[in-house]
Amino acid sequence: MSEPEVDPTSPTSAGAQIRAAENVLAQAGVASPSYDAAELLAHVLGVSRAGLPLVRAVSAEQAADFDALVQQRASRAPLQHLTGSAGFRYVELRVGPGVFVPRPETELLAGWAVEQARAAGEVPVVVDLCTGSGAIALSVATEVPEAEVYAVELDPKALVWAHDNLAGSGVRLHEGDMAEALHELDGTVDVVVCNPPYIPLDAWESVAPEARDHDPALALWSGDDGLVALRALEVAAARLLRPGGVVGAEHADAQGETAPGVFSASGRWTQVRDHPDLAGRARYLTARLRRDGHPGVAR
The missing domain is CATH 1.10.8 (Helicase, Ruva Protein; domain 3)
Incomplete structure (x- = not known):
């Protein structure tokens, strides 16, 4: 019937x-x-x-x-908080109150990190700073299983979600500030990737309620110009990377010149470039650590 x-x-x-x-x-x-x-x-x-x-x-x-x-x-509770999950590249992440919900545009930065890890050697070393839910770290570990992947998160609430999402993945998760994290890896890392906070404090009214009222403050705000975390990242990445290693970092679409400028101004980097998202908006920067032992490198 x-x-x-x-x-x-x-x-x-x-x-x-x-x-x-x-x-x-x-x-x-x-x-x-x-x-x-x-x-x-x-x-x-x-x-x-x-x-x-x-x-x-x-x-x-x-x-x-x-x-x-x-x-x-x-x-205006985030959709992903209500369903409890967020898709990101080839993985599904558990998310909820206390952790930044990964955005589709960040998949481009994760894809860059995957490509760089594959090109880095037999056992590439990758560090994901400000890992949040663990989205980028898990993507790299899933798509480049031979990589040694480390993830760092400062927020204790976000760390709970990252621990859950990264369990069994082989990613080594550390709690702490990216500025002081993983000194044992100094000078040995192939790829540093980061989706840091980058919203200026005075941009409160322009931020969607889903993010402003529900994403953790540590994942959003970054000083008066939105570049405080990027400046800390520039120093941390120079410390962690081997000469010739690469860094990639997301930023706001209005920071297509100022965010790369943080790296260009230090003198520690070559090939400083900015990259658009699928809508053509400035989205993330990449740079390569100089190979010539520039005296400004943070070691």
Whole structure:
């Protein structure tokens, strides 16, 4: 006997539930109401988004759970906090309150780190500073399994999430400030990668509520010009890298000149370049440590 057809006009259908939620989210100013509504319903039903059209009916209990999540999303709680996970390149990360939610644009920086690790030798050494959820470190360890990967995080709450995500990956996770981390590796690292805080303190009003009100402050704010953490990274990377080693760091789209300028000004680096994201906005810088033993190198 064939299954009864799904009635998309029924108030218990997945489509009707999504359309109602989409209206709520749109009125609340959520940037992607259709996508978020579908993701939340799929999460409640335990199916993929592609499987939603096959759902014959949404029960009253499921509808109530869905509505509760929609209301939280309308209050601008991050979608990933509500579903408990975030996809990043080829891995799935557990995320929630206390950890920075990895963004799709950071996948480009992670991809750069993967490429550099593959090119570095038989057993490349990679350090991910300000690891947060562990997204970049886990991507490198997954895609370059021969690499020795180290991750550093200062925030104790974020460290809990990183520990969970990196368990069993082989990544060596350390708690501490990137400025003083991993002195035992000084001068031996092939690749340093970092998604540091880079938002100026006076940019509060311009930051989306999902980030401003829910991401940890340590992952967002970086002094009056947004470059305090990048300056610390420049010194730390020069200390950690072998001569000729490379560093990559994300920055705000308005820092396409000032962020690379931090590295150019020190005299420790060559091949200082900036790279755009898929939308053409300035997104991350890369640089190579000089091979000539420049006296300014932090050792």
